[in-house]
Structures are given as structure tokens and as C-alpha cells.
Amino acid sequence: MSDHAVSLSATSSNLRAGASGPSGPKPRHMFSRRNIFLYGTLIVVALYYLLPLYVMVVTSLKGMPEIRLGNIFSPPLEITFEPWVKAWSQACTGLNCDGLSRGFWNSVRITVPSVILSIAIASVNGYALANWRFKGADTFFVILIVGAFIPYQVMIYPIVIILREIGLYGSLTGLVIVHSIFGMPILTLLFRNYFTSMPEELFRAARVDGAGFWGIYLRIMLPMSLPIFVVAVILQVTGIWNDFLFGVVYTRPDTYPMTVQLNNIVNSVQGVKEYNVNMAATILTGLVPLIVYFISGKLFVRGIAAGAVKG
Amino acid sequence: MSKSERPSQLFRNLNAKVASIPMILTAMVVFVGGTAWTVLYSFTNSKLLPRLNFVGLDQYYRLWATPRWLISIENLLIYGVISLVFSLVIGFLLAALLDQKIRFEDTFRTIFLYPFALSFIVTGLVWQWLLNPDFGVQGVVRSLGWTSFDFNPLYNSSIVIYGISIAALWQGTGLIMCLMLAGLRGIDEDIWKAARVDGIPMWKTYLFIIIPMMRPVFITTLVIIASGIVKVYDLVVAQTSGGPGIASEVPAKYVYDYMFFAQNLGQGFAASTMMLLSVMIVIVPWAYLEFGGRKRV
Amino acid sequence: TDLEVTHWWTSGGEAAAVAELAKAFDATGNHWVDGAIAGSGGTARPIMISRITGGDPMGATQFNHGRQAEELVQAGLMRDLTDVATKGKWTEVVRPKSLLDSCTIDGKIYCVPVNIHSWQWLWLSNAAFEKAGVPVPKNWNEYVAAAPALEKAGIVPLAVGGQAWQASGAFDVLLAAVGGTDTFLKVYKDKDAKFAAGPEVAKVFKAADDARKMAKNTNVQDWNQATNMVITGKAGGQIMGDWAQGEFQVAGKTAGKDYTCLPGLGLNEVIATGGDAFYFPLLKDADKAKAQEVLAETLLDPKTQVAFNLKKGSLPVRGDVDLNAANDCMKKGLAILAKGAVIPWTDQLLSQDSQKQKEDLFSEFFAKPDMSLEEAQKRFADIIASAD
Amino acid sequence: MAANGTSVSIQDLSLNFGAVSVLQTLNLDVAEGEFIVLLGPSGCGKSTLLNCIAGLLDISEGRIFIKGKNVTWEEPKDRGIGMVFQSYALYPQMTVEKNLSFGLRVAGIAKDEIAKRIARAAEILQIEPLLQRKPAALSGGQRQRVAIGRALVRDVDVFLFDEPLSNLDAKLRSELRVEIKLLHRKLQNTMIYVTHDQIEAMTLADRIAVMKGGVIQQLDAPQTIYNRPVNRFVAGFLGSPAMNFVEGQLETGTTAVFKTGDLAIPLERYGFDGAGNKSGPCVFGIRPEHVAFGEAANSMPFATDAAVEIVEPMGSDTLVWTKLGGRIFSFRVEAEKTLRNGDPIRIGFDPARASLFDTPSGNRM
Amino acid sequence: MAANGTSVSIQDLSLNFGAVSVLQTLNLDVAEGEFIVLLGPSGCGKSTLLNCIAGLLDISEGRIFIKGKNVTWEEPKDRGIGMVFQSYALYPQMTVEKNLSFGLRVAGIAKDEIAKRIARAAEILQIEPLLQRKPAALSGGQRQRVAIGRALVRDVDVFLFDEPLSNLDAKLRSELRVEIKLLHRKLQNTMIYVTHDQIEAMTLADRIAVMKGGVIQQLDAPQTIYNRPVNRFVAGFLGSPAMNFVEGQLETGTTAVFKTGDLAIPLERYGFDGAGNKSGPCVFGIRPEHVAFGEAANSMPFATDAAVEIVEPMGSDTLVWTKLGGRIFSFRVEAEKTLRNGDPIRIGFDPARASLFDTPSGNRM
């Protein structure tokens, strides 16, 4: 039988006079019009996106005289790291001349607990909303989502009062709470969507197995939610690290985060603006979130696909 | 019949309720409470400190008679439309380009996304510097010989808000692109195949088939963009401080300035109440439809 | 004892001046913890107020004396310094007396004035006029006349930074200089809206229009960047308070030789007694409260006053100090002060609210060449009408 | 409470999702050791009923007893049930062993006891070599066994299965069906099994509950349901290829006759249900395998001529489609018969094996 | 170009995804109007092959002819093919009518021509009342018809179906199967149909191509494949319940005998494939429906005693499981037969209907 099938096809392919003609993969030119358009556009756009970074880096490596000469796009004639040193450890704000260095550790001390707490709260919220819906839960959630639209400035005063009343004003705890509050809407949305998209049967199986609210969360849900955690961590690290307003309003000078220091350096103009120092300080401040992005960018897209777009 | 009575509803899912306390507190105390507080005090003449000294709608009359507020609203509308339209369009186009199974996708994606990692302060600074007429693009082009070249958006009242949008788009489109890309990846591959068999050109497939299918993505995106638009503040401060003159003022900045610079809390609260009101009118019905309904699969 | 002091003095000259205060305070065995917040009082004040009302007050904080802290005092958040003042006989040493009045609420003293700032100065770059081939003007009118020549030489005639308070301040200076002291007081002290809409003030608006035209190519934001334009000869002049002096000094410029200062724009030589003051929030910690007293005393110490004001470019609040080291411009100011040609400044006369409205108006006015004088004046009169 | 030997008893159970009523005052008694299959089209409320029994959904009304104990408000874990889900719902990050032991560990059972139970379950299900693997590394059939194992180790009285085979391909499905049957024989537990596959239902069940729109239509032994469906829905739902239906008229003269077009089928051999059979519109149903063909047809009480329309060889036998009374009509022949489209044929059947349904109500007559 | 009457011709087709080779020098000729079914387990490359024919995947090697034209490098729309997808891939936001007409409008076909074609397709598929609905408002079966309609309106020579029924429930599946068959008869188009459901394959196909690992194992008429599978894979893949396999030893003395345990099955009636049948290990396979039981068994060339292990009543007939040579062994009996577990029975079969496979290679002997 099999012999038959084989011989049949063999003969037929020999028979066919059209054995010439196109065969194999369709030829693709590397420089087809489609590719030129595609990569051309991408490269042009990429250049546009990279331009500011390029200018920042280049400028931060120039000396002031060279900057004054003019062209911001020209590479530095003489590379100097002095602006970096100055931005990091010498730039002055008022009397403090230790640059960004002090703010860096403050930022770390603010960011780490804030990220952990805000994600912990939001993930539990999202989990409760997705799997343990109780009456009224949706209303709170809608309020949260609407809350995402409230300009932060409006909330400064009420929060000052709240923090004062619970005696946490000015402490790191207070700031961590503030960050958790303002991170809650979007993060809760993300986690809720993510947990909703996980199979409900898994949750039911765990309930039959006797696991409770926390048991299911910790032992079943958490280990499965790496992608969305990555997204949450990235968003929060970026948001909290870059925050200026809360950092400056709800802390005291010895715990000012890096962005406040950056603002101080940039806005404390001493004579002419030291653009090179400003740029170096800017890059230094953005470095942590940038590194986080570069490392986990791939996971970010995957996580967003898993959590954000399910709507 | 040990337990034929229905147990109290309050204690069912008790853990879930306990775990939701932070959310409930945030929603009720901070968002609802804070908002109610703000609205209440917008009817007072509070200055530096909140005082319950009611003056009716005075703050609102004054608000709507203030040129700066009107300009802020106008700017917000322009900025909002530009951000929405361009970040959606650019974000989608970039995502569509990246979705063509290209090489170096990771690299391109990272390049488009990295500005999102930077704060508005940083973004504002960089673009202020790039758009600085003496050092920035204009200066460079002029120094190349084209002396009549004019590109000075941050110092020209009539276009300054567009100049600010350039920076906003630079910073924000990456995230939108990511969302869109995730959405595109979620589309059933068979749809693409069906369209190819039908002989529908790529752009028509996107326009008439794919985009309508990405409704949920667009909604999430819209929430993110829109909440960002309403809150725009740092970017303006970092780039122009509202200038030249008051040409690039925005409502959030008006609120901030009047609450803290002018030490007229009542006025600031009235302005923020107006902002909230307009947000609510748009958001609440939609949010209920979108999230308040029963759980979708 | 560590005492945290917040302020918004972060420019070169200012920082150097603060260092003097800190040095003096540290010398008393305490420690000055510096809480500088950059970006002008507008950025810093909300932070300070939040912290005071939030229950986490600093040891001392700068305000412009006048009405900025009024409500904090009324809310009982600020420390009463009357006993310290009595001990140090402040009523006798502080001059002019109006300074201390601004610190006094219901007969109690709540702040320590540290300097006198006057806005009424026109700073001119000698080099710029030389380049334009016109003599350095002696008053505002000559300056306006010289503007076309400056422009022709590629020099911005008048530098006005983009921040709103600069435009507003420049107008106030014009009001006092072009309009005269009475006009100034009638508008800001008596809040006579009808007068503000009248022909006297219209003249001032005409002058403001000149200033607007002269300033149209400035393109900088910060006041010290504008000052820097004058220092480098990119701009012909700047209307700015005496703190600009500090910048000239840091840049190593000499008054009279490199630059010229015209108090009252050379038209009406008065000095407004605005200035900075330190307020002391009520603290629970007794040690800190003690340190607050020490700081308050230190601030008014004659030696501190001299060192600080020389660096800052402002005038000391005591008449009994030796200011031989002062430069040309400062001496001009001292002379005017000695003559008693003083007026209160807007910080003392108007609420922050009215100030802000005024800032919005003039910032718009300066940035918008097509805004008509009539419209501007009408809106100005409206603000005066509703001012408190 | 419940009669002795009753394992699960559901009394007047109702369940609404908001305004939608999914189950309506449903009653069901399952005997100890019985294998009950819930069968019905998609969306009829099978899973919902199962979830109610498991305690995973809050019921709106009624009571549920398991082993005589009112468990209406008990937590799922306290009901003595084990559940196997359609997608298996194995915990993806745990090994098979961890999956099996999770519930026991949560319940705080001693380590050696856990090990013992796992060993027993693994032996019964023959998954010993898989214990250290993660679910992703298992085939569909293996996953299914682990999912059963998870219920097994919990030593429960009642097993609940929610379409445990529907994700598998036909071959695997038939193999695992046999395994489940053997398992039931070995364990003698009560099992409630949801499916919409009738072969599964027929082969596994002691009794089948056919559901539609949240109501149990018929609860009977498989053969009874197959041969004497209580209404047209049940008749049509069971059997593949489906029962042939011919619409027509019942005429009750001296002998009852079914008329459609110019056909008249005598019904004297038909066992009417009860007395009330009046003339009127009705539907005549007969299963494809009860239709005789060719020679055999002539020996039947009723026979007629027809023509072949389509032939569907299914390997083991062949389905032939023709027309009867204008309606499409199928019957089965052996695979060896070679028929071609258009061939004239003779078909016949015994009305005793047919079913007759009242037209408006659809009930069996 | 191709021989007259050949509709689709695939020559030496290979396809690799990176390093993974999915299809290997595959050849397939489909005659004009033929209904070819590609059958095989999941992941064997059926969809891949179909996508290659449609031009949706770039092939690595080989050529594809449609209607004698070399279309290897043509765009899908220019190949004269229509395709129906497993998920239907209807454009969700367009009405049925728009779904059908979208491709035509894009191609710039005149309005009235479009209307005519849609009317015809709608009539053939009986979806006239649905034209203004959106896909979300259609049932599974209706969606499927629309998906077919989309191919229909394009007036194509070749229809490609990728598991168009696998998302549906059993009942609907069997109904739509008949519809597709009728459609094929009406249109007389060439159809290539992918499935992993053997009933579909058996009933629909003119010829079935059984695939495994990217290679066509056997291409033949359904009955041939069912009765004379070329290898053990094909034999085991087709038929449900599956063919019984018994491992043992072929002994070729004077007459060939298959031995396993203490059973010896004489093979004189077995039609060996070719000459080369040597002694050695082999597998004996026989389908459940070819096993006779009870009285009938004794008239078979081979008969033996056994005991009932499980009885699976399936409604129309009953499957009985027993043991033969130590291996589980199933056969079919009529539904009326009542057997109980443990009953001793006699079974028998005719080795002429069996299949014998070489053990290492699995090929038919």
C-alpha cells in the first residue's frame, strides 16, 4: 500500500512538465520596498527617540566653554567626567554641597518599601476583586479608578491632614503610605485583570482542597503571577523613583529623594546654567529606572499582554 | 438540622473583606473623603489654612472670570486632543511596525520605551534644552547657515502648548506602543490569515478589522492617557513654568498655584472641583459600564 | 542642638549669604541643618506650610515678611518671640520700625527680620551701552530712549525673566518710580480701584509698554539668568531687586565700573522695605525651643547682619552696624534709607492672592505684545478692587 | 435526615445569578456508591449544579445534604467532596506530588499519613513515576489522573467530575472513560459526573440526569433514557446519529395510526404512556439503528420504499440518509454494504421501538 | 500544466521553522472535485500543510500547483482558494453581509455582482435571515456557515478547511458534517479538509491522507485505510473504539501462525502484503466490530473462551471489554445483549479481517 502511494507521487512529479518554474521559498530581497519602508521608518523614529538621550550624554561630557560654543549635537572635543563628579558629589543646594549622592540612598530607602507595600496591597486587592467578590466591592473599585484621574495636587492638603491625624506626617512610613495610595488605582486594575484572566477552576480546586483566602493567594496565585508582578514593579519603581511632589512635601530635607536633589541642582542656578552638570545629574537620576527597563523590558511587554489589555 | 439557617452575610468571605480594608479606606477616606472635603471647602474663602467660612459660589464666579483659568482649560483641551490623537496614532503605528516580525524588535522596543522610565522633570529639562532657541535645534540649524530658520515653540505664546506636547509624546508613546503591541499579539492569527486569503491589503485589515477588535486595549490605553492628561503639571513646570506669560498654563497648575502660591485654598479647591466634575461626568458612567458590571471572562 | 532651617536661597549669592548665618549659628554650639528648597518661594512655601500644618515643623523657616505667614500665626502654629525681642531690645535696634510691625500681630512679635530688600533698582551694563555707542543712562526715560541703539547692536535692551513675579515686580517698581510714591500708596495701600483705572496709572502702563517692547527677546526664565545677561553684556539692563547685586559680586564685577545701579529707576529714589524674615514654628522639644531662641538672637547680631547682608547684597535691619565694606550701590541704598525715603512693599500691603493675580496679569502682559494697555489697566483695576 | 443509603440529597435547590435564574427548585437524590451523570447541552446549568454541591457557589434557596448532614452552608473542604475539573486545574508551579498533597498539607495532616495516602493514590492511578514532574510535563491523560488523584487522597465520600474528558482527543477519551469506570468499581464511591458527551454518559452512568435550562428532564438508567425518553428533547439529545423525527398526525380510531403525507404507520404495537392519547399533531421518532433495510425490512410491521441520498461510511458501520415523509431520515447498515446515491431501497421498522411525542408539549405519549 | 483533472498538486514540499522540520518532501495530488481529508494527531503538520497550500506560510522547498498553475510564489488571494478556519475568524465587528462582501469590495467588484454572489451563497447556506447580524449574535453552526460563505462568494476552485467543526458540540458536529457533504456534492469543488476526528474523515473523504510527524503515512479511500492500514500507527489511529492489538510471534512454517501466550491464531486466510513474511515478533490487530461473540464465534476460523471485564452500553450498541493473550481486548455487541461483569463468553474472529504488523517497523505484513 505504502509503496503504491510513494510510486504514484514519484511518477506524477516526474511526469509534470512544469517541473521548472518557481520552487522553494519566495525570494525575498533584503532591500525590498517593504523592508526599506519598514526599517527606514523604524530607524528614523528610533533616532528621534534617541536624540535627547544622545544630547544628554554628549552634553554631560563637555566642559562649559565647549557648550557655550554652540552645537549641542556635536560630540565632545574633550571628554570630561567632571560634570558627573560634580553632579554626583559636589553640586550645591543652599549649604549642602554633596550633589545627588545623598538623595540616591534616600530614594532607595523610599522606593524599596513603597514598591513592596504598594504592590502587596494592590495585588491582594486585585485578587479579592477578581476571586472573592463581595457586595459593594465593585463600587470601591470604580471609586479607585476614578481616583486615578484626580490631580495629585488636590490631594496634598487632605493627605497632610490625614497623615497629621494618624501621626505619620514627615516620616518615611507616611511617604510609603502615600505612594501606596496613589499607586493603588492602576496597580489594582492590572492585578484584577490579570487574576480575572487566570482560570477560575484553579481557584475552585484550591478551595475544595481547603485553602482559604490567604492560602490561595500565597500558595497558588502568587507563584503564577510573575509577569504581572514584573509590570507592577517596573511601573512602581519608575513612578516612585521619579516622584518629586510627594517626596518634597511629605519628607524632610535629610530624607529628600534624588529627584528633589535634582530639582535643587537644576534650579539653583549659580550664574550661568551649568548644562553639563544638569545633564549629568539628569542621567544619574534616571539611571535606576532606565536600568530596570533595559533589564526587564521583554517581561514588561509580556506582562502587559497578560494583565493590562484584557480590559 | 444543625445549620439550616443562612449564616450572616457579613462574615462570609471575611478574609476578603479584611484584606480589602486598605482599598476601602483609600477609596472612602482618601478619594471620597478627600474629594468631599475639597468640594466643601471650595465654598469657603479659605486662604492659607482651611476655614469653614462659607461664601457660596463666589470662588466659582471668580474662577470663571479669570483669564488664566480659561486659558488653562483651552490649553488642556488642545494638549488633551494632541496627546490622545498622536499617542494613539503613533503608538499604534509603531506597534504595527514592530508587529511585522522584524529583526531587532527588542532593540527598537526598548528605544521607544525608555523615555517612559524618565520623570517628567527630566523630560521637561531635556526638551527645554533641545528647544532652547539659542542652544537647541533652532540655534544649531541657524549656525549651519539657515539663519532664518525659526523653531522656537517654547518661547512663542501661540504654539507653546504644542511644544510641550512634543515632549509629552516623546515620553509617553512608548508605553502606548507596548499596550498596543500586547493587544496586537492577542489577536487570533486566523483573522490575519482570513484577511490575506480575502486579499485585503494590510492597511485595510488594520483599519477595518484589527483596530475595531482591539477595543479593550484602546480602553485601557485611554484610561492611562486620559488620567495623565488631566494631571499634567510637572512637564509644564519643567519646560516653561506656564510661560511665556500664561500661554502654557494648565488647570492642575492653576490649582497648585492658587492653593499654595496665592495662599487662596478656596480658589484652588474651586478649580479642582471643576476639574473633578468634568472628569466625573466622563469617567463615572463609563467606569461603571466597564468595571462595575458582572465579571467578564 | 540640631535645628533645621528651611529657605529658598539657592542662587550663588544667596547661598553664600546663608552660609554666613549658618556659620554664626554653628558658632553658638548648635548646628544649622540646611533645608534649602530650590526654585523660589513659590515652590518652597507650600512645602513649608504643609510641614507646619502637617505637624512636622522645621526649627525655623524663611518667609517674606508681611502677610505670608499671617494665618499660621493666627492658627497658633508659630512661636511667640516677644520675650526674646524684649530681651534684645528689638524695638530699638530694628530700623525702620515698619519692619518689626510686619512681624507683630496682636502686639506679639513672631518673626525676625534679617534684611531689607528693595526692588527699586535698575541694573545697567556699562559694556552694553559702550558697545551700542550711547552713554549709560541716568534714569528710566533716558534708558527708553537708548533702547533702539541697543537693539541695533544686537543687545536685548531690558532683560525680564519668564517667571511671573519678575514681570509683576517690574511693574510695581515702575509704579513707584514713574507714578510716584503717592500713586503707589493710593493703589496698593488704599486699594483705590477708581484711581487705578485713572490717567495717573495709565502713564505707568505706558512705561510698562515700553518695558515690554524692550524686553521682548529675553528668552530666559530665572531672574539670575536675566541678571547674567546684564553681567555678560547681552542685555542692556534689568529691573530687579538689590539681590541682583549678589550676582554681580559673585561674577567679580565692580559697581560703577562694570555696571551701574539706579535706585528708583533714577526717577524717584525710595526704598521699599520688603525683606526676608525668619519664623519659628512652635516646637514641643524644649532643647530645640532653646536653640530657636539662640538662632533668633544670632540672626539679629550685628556681626551676622553685616556678613550676611554683604553677601546677599541687601541692607541690614539695624542702623547701628558698620557697613564700610559695602559697595557703591549698597551705599546708595543706605543713604536713601537714612533719608527715610521708605515705602512699604506689596508683600506687606497685599495678600498673596492679590499678588498672584497681579503676577498672572503682568506675566501675560509682558509675554503678549498685542494685549492693549486699556485692557491691561482695566484688569489691573479689577484686581485692586477685589484686593484685600 | 436523608433516607438511609442516600449519599447526596438536593432539596428544592434554586440558584440565581442576579436576575437570571439558572437552577429552579431542583431535587436530586444520589444513592451511596452510585455513579450519576449530569448530561445536557452547554449552558443548561450542569456545572452550576456541581458547584453548588461542592459549595463553590452560594445557593439562593434550598438545601443540600451529603451523607445525611446538612452542608448547605459548609465550606467546600468540609463537605467530604473531591472535585475534578475540565481543565484539571492542576497547580502549575507544583510538582505532581505537591499537587496531590496540597490539600492535606493545608489541613495539617501528619507527614507520614500524607506520604501513605499519596503512595496509595499513585498506585491506584499508576502515576508513581510522575510524582516529581510538573503538570506542564504531563500528557493530557496523565494530567487527568493527577486531577483525580487530588480528589482521591482526600478520602472523600463523593467525587464530583466536571467534564473531565472534554479537553482530550477521541482516542484518549475512550481510554480514560474505561479507567474512570474501573476506578469507580474499585473505590465504590459516589460519583457525580458532568458531561455533554452522551457516549460518556451512556457508558459510565448508573443513572443519567438529562438537564435542560436548569431543570432535570429525566433521571433514569441509561437504557431507559435511550429507549424510552420522556420527551422530545431527551430523545433528540441522546443518540448519535440522532433519532429520526417525522412530524405528522396521530389518529386514534379503532387502532392508533400515525399519518404523515401519504404514509400511515400502524401503532398497535406501540406502548402508549398512560391512557390519555388523543388524536392530534405529534412527532414520530425512531433511532437509526432500529431501522431495518432490504430483506429484513419486509419482516417488519411497517415497511416502505425510499432512495439513498447520502452514504456516510464510518468505518465500523455506515450511515445512510434517505427521505421519509419528506423529512431527512437516517439508518445504519453494516460497513460491508455498498450503497450508492440514488439507489432505491426498502426500509422498515417496528413501531414498538419508536417514540411518539405530543407536538405542543413534546412529552412522550 | 498538471495532468488533466489534477486540481492541487504538491511536489516535494518541505517546510522548516528554523531548525525544526515540520514537513518533509511531501507529495500530494488532488483530483478535480475530490474531497481530501488530512487526518492526523495534533501537531503532525496538517494545518501547516494547509497553510502552505493557501500561501500563508513560505515554504522551504518544493512547488505547489493549483489548476495546473505554479502558484508557489503567488499571494493567497491569487491562488483561487478559499479557506475556513477552526475559529472561523469572522470579522467580529462586521455584519454577516459585510463579512461576506468585504473581500469582494476590496477587490473592486461591482456592487450588483457582489449582491448577486452574496444572495447565492446565502441561499446555498441558508443564512439569508442572518445577513444583518454580527457574528457574536450567531450560534456556532451559523458562524461556521458564514465562514464557508466567505469562501463561497469568492468563486474559488479549491476550498481549504482547517478543523472547521472542532469547536462545536457532538450533535452540531454531526449535523454540519452532513451539510458540508451536501455542499460538496452541490458545488463539486475540490476540497481539502483538515481534522483529527476520524468520523469526520471517514464520512466526508473521497480519500484520506493520514499524517504523522509531517509525513503522509497513507493516502487512500476511507474503507481501504480502515480495513487495510499500512502500518500500526494508521491502524491504531482510526477506529473508535480502537483496534485491538495483541503482541506475539509470527511463525511461518507450512502455514503461518500467530502465537501469543498459549494462543495460536492460524493465518492461512490472512492476505499477506507482498512476499517477505519472515518469522519474528509482530503485532496482531483486529477491530472490535470484527469480533464475533457467542454462537457466531464458533463459526469463525478462530475462537476462544474469555470473561467479560467491563460492559459499556453506548445506546446504539454495547462495547464489551475482555482479555485476550493477557491484553485488554474489546468487541461490539448489539445493545440488546445483556452481559454482566465476569460472565464467561466465547469470542472468535476471521483472521482475514485482521491486520498484522511487523514489530520493529510497525509496517503491515
Ligand SMILES: Nc1ncnc2c1ncn2[C@@H]1O[C@H](COP(=O)(O)OP(=O)(O)OP(=O)(O)O)[C@@H](O)[C@H]1O
Ligand atoms: N457567574 C455567572 N453569572 C451569570 N450567569 C452565569 C454565571 N455562571 C454561569 N452563568 C450562566 O448560567 C448558565 C449555566 O451555566 P453552566 O456553566 O452551569 O452551564 P454548563 O451546563 O456547565 O455548560 P457547559 O457545558 O458549557 O459547561 C449559563 O447560561 C451561564 O451563562
Ligand SMILES: Nc1ncnc2c1ncn2[C@@H]1O[C@H](COP(=O)(O)OP(=O)(O)OP(=O)(O)O)[C@@H](O)[C@H]1O
Ligand atoms: N510558527 C511556528 N514556529 C515553530 N514551530 C511551529 C510553528 N507553527 C507550528 N509549529 C510546529 O509545527 C508542528 C505542526 O503544527 P501544525 O499546527 O501544523 O499541527 P496540526 O497538525 O495542525 O495540529 P492541530 O491538530 O493541533 O491543529 C507542531 O509541532 C508545531 O509545534
Ligand SMILES: [Mg+2]
Ligand atoms: Mg460546564
Ligand SMILES: [Mg+2]
Ligand atoms: Mg491545526
